Amino acid sequence: MSGEPASADRPVRAGIPEHGRVPRYYALKVRLLELIAELGEGAALPTERELSERYDVSRASVRQAVADLVLDGRLRRRQGSGTFVAGPKLVQRLALVSYTEGLRQQGVDPGRALITLEHLPADENLARELHIEPGAEVVHLERVLLADGERVGLESTFLVSARFPDLLDVFEPAGSLYACLRDELGVVFAGAEERVETVLATPREALLVGTPPGLPMLLLHRVSWEPDGTPFERVRSLFRGDRLSFVTRLGPDS
Template sequence: MNAPKPVPKPYLIRTALEEILADLVEGDPVPSERDLAAQFAVARETVRQAVHELLVEGRIERRGRGTVVSKPKLIQPLSLKSYTEGAQTMGRKPGRLLVGWEDVDPTPELAAALEIESGQQVMRLERLLLADDQRIGLESTYLPKHRFGHFTETFDPETSLYAAVRAAGVVFGAAVERIETVLASPREAELLESTTAMPMLRLNRRSVDTEDRPIEVVRSLYRGDRVAFEALLTDR
């Protein structure tokens, strides 16, 4: 019978760290890597690996020169609700920062998804998504210009786009959404105040109205350490 394999030291340190975090609350400082290495009599590299895992999971975060306990992740529902509604449900303050808003020539794939003819442009709206003033996501929305061109004059990009669509008399009917784990580009990481090594959640959505006419194609990139998603599943 083979002897059991020894438990890796980083796992033991991570377990000990989780016990420490259980007694702390949001914003409390976490012991430094040097102090933890001395406390558990291990190399700082061993501590650093365990700390990195907790950073990636969003349990802790860097603030200045120190590390503190993070806020709980923002839980977003997988539904036809807007990001605003999801944030408000959790008691968080939603916000948006405009990155860019322009008319662009669509790729053949985008033109097909929005069911527009060759030569027609689409509106591209790129915004940073905030929760309690933290940057949590980067969203690029493509809208058929022939249908929503008036938004250029009437829509405030720091407010809910879905509310504006509904106010225009358009009713969301259905959407197909795909979620993948990716790494951010250098530009995306900078906008999200993150790094290219931090895992991101990428959502690709195509929404249609109740008459099956395309409303939008959206590509959203969320920080995996700050956001999680959930869905209600039922067989009824």
């Protein structure tokens, strides 16, 4: 019996159906991965026509293989410039650590661009999660998340207004909210519950994050609470699946 060496980074017989016939686009995708390794990060990929001629495949197969590699985060498209070899994905820990701290640990400069900062009445679902009455006022903060100046996500945070009456006096929207809550307002992060799922961004979200509407996104829902168990924030974070991945460490008490 022969075949490719086993790898922990890909599924067994990746892309090969049980009948053994490998789709043309997938065979090309494998060859493009070799080309990507040769070109190196930031290099421009040859044009669709050039790849079609080089590998003797249809342009439709080239288009599908490249689209797959974009979704995998191996290639990046730049409007009006072409397609380029992407760098490695950023990694965020699923832990009580802020977005800012997570990126700085990787040597990446975090940033945020303010979209919305307003007071709103909580609907029934939000009120239930934050243990407040429906209609009670919350602060809504929406920001585009940046990594070395690149848009990588969109974060929407709801905080109980009564708990933080001075928030807008001390908070700088371009900075770390967690650092402000901890250092300026004395919040102790005792725990959080986080749920992760995949979604397609809405047209508005895709526009803000700068991605095509069909690009899969990673969606995180998070509720954080203080030592007495009282929740104080509800966060909805949308991240580009081609630029970020998430990691956590498991143990017997997880």
